[in-house]
Amino acid sequence: MPHFESSFDGAALFYRDYIPSLIPEPHNVRAEYSNESQPTLVFLHQWPLSSSMWEPLMIHLSESYRFRCIALDRRGFGKSEWNGMRPERTEIDYHVLANDIVDLLEKLEVGKFVFIAASMGGGESLLAYMSSNYIRQNCQGFVWVNTSLPYPTATPEFPQGTTKETWDQVIDKIREDRAGFMSEAFKGPLGVGNNEVPDKLMGRIERMADAADALAIERSVQLFSGYDFSETLATLNQESKLPVLLLHGDSDAGTPVEVTAWRVAQILPRSKLKVYQNASHILIVTHASHILEDIILFMKSI
Template identity: 35%
Template sequence: MPRFTSPFDGAQLFYRDYQPNKTEYRCIAPDRRGFGNSDWNGPEPGMEQIDYNVFAQDTAHLLEKLDIGPFIFVAASMGPGETLLAYERSEFVRSNCMGFFWVGPALPFPLATPENPTAPSRELWDSMLEGFPLDLTDRLQKLGTNADVPIMCVHGDQDLGCPYEASSKVIKEIIPRTNVKSVTTSQALTHTIALAKRLTNVQMGLWVRLKRYSQSIS
């Protein structure tokens, strides 16, 4: 089973590397530290606590290590924040990321505040996100201003953890070019199929973008 060593603390982190199938796309699926087959911490404790930034550092390091070339991020829940920070911190990621596909993103800030009253309450998140109270609004604004990378958000209308009104809708307001798709309760039984179709459409758009990219450097 492939693993890589985190530069943060030496933790051994697991990932799967699915080779291209009939769609001709390679898929790299890492287990975030503390999840699946990945360690939570390593033998060399970092000077800072493990947080979103460390997750992003791990992700960027894996992509740089594999040197995969142009790719698209597919992430859900807390994952979109991780991909956003990885994009911000790594020149390699910025140069090769062709798009973001976010499912039920916990962005820009997964906590109810006067500015974001529709998000879940602090009591709900305290037990789940201790150490992760990171407002990514500024990062989203920067992404919207400084890059033209495509973004797509798919969100269920019954997502109580991070409702559409507090996340995907807000992302669209911050970055108008974001393509937002809402999945209703009546679509729940076919959610996987619908999601797969939308991801396939994104892949086709990615293929066109990659082709243009290849032509521009040839």
């Protein structure tokens, strides 16, 4: 799979691009789907994983349902560099992450597409949309999975959010014992919750986190826990009628549905919210088949 160069600092950023083909004959292909007129699906992963988390869905959607599927490794995660060769460009914020997405989609000239973004990826997709004419002209909708939008950190108005002190403790624990913290977190409400998950599958998730750059892990926590997208969402509601699908777990401790997806649904009344029962933060591990079904229904609706 290829890399491209960030226009911000020259960092080499990795992406997956699954383009439907008829040679060899696809497995379990759905005859009612065509690869000529369907929008591309653009996947953005959650912290602290990589585009690999989306592989099971991307294979289904590309091979059987004939969608072109693109997934970017956020800078510092997977096979993407955290920073490039320009030492004066060190202020990497949410807008830089969004610019990386704009760079990729404009370079590939993907045409019509839909964002499918998990957790902090929702913020990246929203800022990419607001900052690029090309994205606004071609984006057909958003699917936000266990989103951190609009703001996952506790406030006096929304005390159910995770406190700033807790996010700081997460950083301290990662500095002290990154592998141990990730292993325990992924087995609890920040990961798969009470669901039974095979050990080898959990090991694969842990390896994704192990591959991430330490600085990227820490600064990403600071980014998604410190950026309030409420006004940006309100602007989106005023300026577009794009459909939005929210998929969220009812037991997500990191981005509780009460302070994230429910609030997004209030700011964007046209959005549709589906809450998965007995579901925590890493839905792709425990509820992949449900996500696949809901994506297919969403794409049919648009």
